[in-house]
Amino acid sequence: MSYLKNWWVTDYADDIFSYFLRKEKTGMTFRCRSPQLGERRRLVDMLRLVGERLQLGNTSVHLAVRLLDLFMDNHRVEVAHLSLVALGCLLLATKFEDRDLNVPHVPELHRLVPHCYPLRDYRAVEAILLEFFSWNLSLVTVAHFVEFLATRVLGRGDLVRGAELVGTASALTPPPDHPSTGPPPPTSGAQALRNALLERLQYFMDLALQDEQFMLHRPSVVACACVLAARSRLGVWPAWPAELSRLTGYSDASLLSCLHSLFR
Known part of the structure; x- marks a missing residue:
């Protein structure tokens, strides 16, 4: 949805909002049944921290968490791989929601999180996630x-x-979009x-x-x-x-x- 720049202040904002209302009624249902929900808070905090440090948009972080929730809801992931899955969700969400320049590189992630994974592991988890979601990452958050x-x-x-x-x-x-360079008004x-x-x-x-x-x-x-x-x-x-x-x-x-x- 990143191609809809500032859609909320356009003449068709109400129509897009109505479309989002219809779209959220479709897709997977979250059932809160993951056996690893106890790890969720840690993973969400990690994604928020990375998002803040890399100045990612709210929609990227929220989409990453939604992807993570739905994936964990349907899989049992080894604890050692949970952070990898969460970061894979963030990479996909950023590619979908943010500008290309904002998509983090793996070395950037390794500077911000305590876990280091080989590049091939990120590629593998992205492929697994895309297959699970049938390449449809257009989820409303x-x-x-x-x-x-x-x-x-x-x-x-x-x-x-x-x-x-x-x-x-x-x-x-x-x-x-381009504010003046003069002093701000009172x-x-x-x-x-x-x-x-x-x-x-x-x-x-x-x-x-x-x-x-x-x-x-x-x-x-x-x-x-x-x-x-x-x-x-x-x-x-x-x-x-x-x-x-x-x-x-x-x-x-x-x-x-x-x-x-x-x-x-």
């Missing part, structure tokens, strides 16, 4: 939905503890809130990524629950406005189960 929802995390008419915000219109305008109250919402949204995304129970929900539900959680925590009212309900098809009541899991 929480990060794909959040890309869209992040541009709508703050709306006109939103209130914070009953008060209107200053500068809401400018805060709702997406940043240009941050309005709305822009500061939007930045805080995006930080909190990232926090809840990371939280959901660490717990395999969130894989039992559809990615769109988790993404919407993360937005609802971020807005609720920062006192934005309504916490789930009618516009987001219309765009996503979810009421706030339908997100409560996932929301409670984020807050526990």
